[in-house]
Amino acid sequence: MKIMIFGLFQDGSLGRFIDAATTILFPIGADVTIELVIKKINGAIIDLTSKTITMTVRKSLSSSAIIKKNPIINKSVATFSITPDETKKIIPGRYLFDIWMNDEQVVPISGLILTGKLK
Numbered sequence: 001m002k003i004m005i006f007g008l009f010q011d012g013s014l015g016r017f018i019d020a021a022t023t024i025l026f027p028i029g030a031d032v033t034i035e036l037v038i039k040k041i042n043g044a045i046i047d048l049t050s051k052t053i054t055m056t057v058r059k060s061l062s063s064s065a066i067i068k069k070n071p072i073i074n075k076s077v078a079t080f081s082i083t084p085d086e087t088k089k090i091i092p093g094r095y096l097f098d099i100w101m102n103d104e105q106v107v108p109i110s111g112l113i114l115t116g117k118l119k
Contacts, residue, residue: 001030007038007099007106009046023111028092032082036071036099038106048073048101055080057097057112066090092116 038046057067071078099107
């Protein structure tokens with residue numbers, strides 16, 4: 001299952017925050033690929049080659065990470081892979097995720113919904 005999401009690098013030049021939150025949904029046991037493209041405020045796509053990017057999934061803001069991933073980077077696309085084994089250990093329900101590039105949050109706290117097992 002492939003999911004495409006967009007992050008937003010906010011350099012402060014706009015003078016306001018743009019909410020790039022999104023919700024993703026997939027069944028437990030799915031082989032999930034999340035492709036992330038990060039854009040600047042002006043729409044330009046960022047070259048991710050030398051960036052450190054991390055996706056964290058947790059049950060609540062105060063809980064520890066259930067899944068923490070670094071992607072494979074191919075110039076302008078960061079690809080996160082979540083395996084069936086990683087999701088099989090998690091109870092179906094609502095979770096939170098966010099993605100950081102270096103010290104900048106590019107996908108703010110967003111929803112991640114794990115549904116029942118894949119048939």
